[in-house]
Amino acid sequence: MSLALLSDLDLSARNTLALKARSRFGISITEATMLPRLFETAAARGLPVRILGGGSNVVLAPQFDGITALVALKGKQVVASDGDASIVEAAAGEIWHDLVRWTVEQGLGGLENLALIPGTVGAAPVQNIGAYGAELADTFDSLVAYDRQTGGQRTFSGTECAFAYRDSVFKHEPDRYVVLSVRLRLPKVWVPNLNFAGLSELAEARPTPETVMNRVIALRTSKLPDWRVDPNAGSFFQNPIVTLDNAAPVLAEFPAAPNFPQPDGRTKLSAGWLIEKSGLKGFRQGPVGISERHALVVVNHGGAVQADVASLAAHVKTTVHSRFGVRLHEEPIFL
Ligand SMILES: Cc1cc2nc3c(=O)[nH]c(=O)nc-3n(C[C@H](O)[C@H](O)[C@H](O)COP(=O)(O)OP(=O)(O)OC[C@H]3O[C@@H](n4cnc5c(N)ncnc54)[C@H](O)[C@@H]3O)c2cc1C
Incomplete structure (x- = not known):
């Protein structure tokens, strides 16, 4: 069964640079089971497919003569807990900052330094997002991605993601994987990461994940347009x-x-x-x-x-x- 594609999609409001950009076709991916059908449809019609999350790390071309797949997979939960850590799983279409705030509300620390980074959970591993002395790799557990080459799903460990400074395997094989969900390992015994200008002053004030998150939000808001x-x-x-x-x-x-x-x-x-x-x-x-x-x-x-x-x-x-x-x-x- 083929999918209903949207025609002549205007993406000007779907990229944070607000560049004028259109796509010949578009589709919102709300279930992972849509992906095999999407790539079959695209192959049958000879159309390239590109993946878009929140559009906060892209410079879009004015016209894309293919299908832009907007990742809209939703859901987040604590899926496991062992002696050391709680494992949180979030679907790729969740907003990253909402996830950070939600984990802090659950009493879980570990993501607070990465507060207010725009975009989606699924894009976070692509460039191993980082800020204020932390990066995704620090708390990463694993992720599940759809592999366009095999047509199946694959689980990646941190090592397999090959995380480096603003880099991962997904940047080097941009047309192969669609990240579906990400698991993060948040420590039961939280140690604040304050090794960054603007955060070290918090050390004397018995910081909590929430106070660190709020400081990061304040710093980012004051510095970045x-x-x-x-x-x-x-x-x-x-x-x-x-x-x-x-x-x-x-x-x-x-x-x-x-x-x-x-x-x-x-x-x-x-x-x-x-x-x-x-x-x-x-x-x-x-x-x-x-x-x-x-x-x-x-x-x-x-x-x-x-x-x-x-x-x-x-x-x-x-x-x-x-x-x-x-x-x-x-x-x-x-x-
Ligand atoms: C104001 C501002 C501040 C920022 N600050 C930071 C910062 O402090 N640190 C930082 O690291 N980044 C920062 N960024 C960059 C950006 O927020 C991150 O890179 C973010 O992870 C991009 O998410 P997105 O959903 O918007 O991805 P998009 O821009 O939509 O996509 C980025 C790339 O990832 C691919 N992609 C998206 N979703 C998936 C998926 N599910 N599976 C496979 N590939 C996918 C896309 O094809 C594209 O190649 C900032 C951006 C802005 C606008």
Whole structure:
């Protein structure tokens, strides 16, 4: 049985950059059993399929000549509990921040540093979301994904996800898996993770998961432009991890430049700092620009399309490279 597809779907309100974007067809995935039929239908009609969650980490093309599958699988619950941890399972279409808040309300700590990250649960493993000294991998247990190659479901452990800084196996095989649900392992004995500027002050105040979550929300709200007001995709560039040789000119000129030594001997520089020191904070090019509030954020000032964002990103990369010899890489995915 084929599926009822929506025609000429307008996705302008389905991406946080508010780019003008349409898809020839669209479908809301409310049950995992729809997926085999979706891919059969697409193959029969010769149409490509792309997966969209909350649209908060994508730079959408103006026209996609295929099927955009909107992941709308719902449900979250505590599915198991052992001596050390509670296992929480959430369906891929759940809103990530709602899950964080819900776990805190259940008295479960572990996700609070990742509060207020936009998007869905299913996309969280794709780039191993991270913020305020934490990342998804810290509390990840396993996930279930639909494998387009085999037509079956597969369970992934953390090791199989190959999590790294803003990276996972799902980024490298973008057309293969659809994440259906994610399990998180939340510790029974909660130890706050306060190793981040703005959080360490909480150490003396007997913090709870809720107070840490509220502090993270306050910090994020004060620092990042609201995508509902100034459409954006959060951090637009990854913090570059470079060799010490590559970082040397930066650190020689600016000994206090933010840099974070990595276990492999390289160091992580701050992309936002490099962009700001390159004089690009607040820079505008056509309908897009670098936020005046945060140099890592690309903002759509109105009416932008994918090419405007790509052109600005190229300008930023060239400018930073000629100023500091450091190559930046985009964080959002061009779809
Ligand atoms: C204001 C703002 C702040 C942000 N802050 C942070 C931050 O602090 N840390 C951080 O890590 N990120 C941050 N982000 C980026 C973004 O929120 C995350 O990457 C988020 O996980 C994306 O979720 P989404 O549902 O919107 O994914 P989408 O943007 O819809 O999709 C992103 C990618 O994942 C794929 N995908 C989506 N769902 C699935 C699925 N179920 N199965 C397989 N593939 C899927 C898509 O095909 C696409 O390639 C921020 C974004 C914004 C706008």
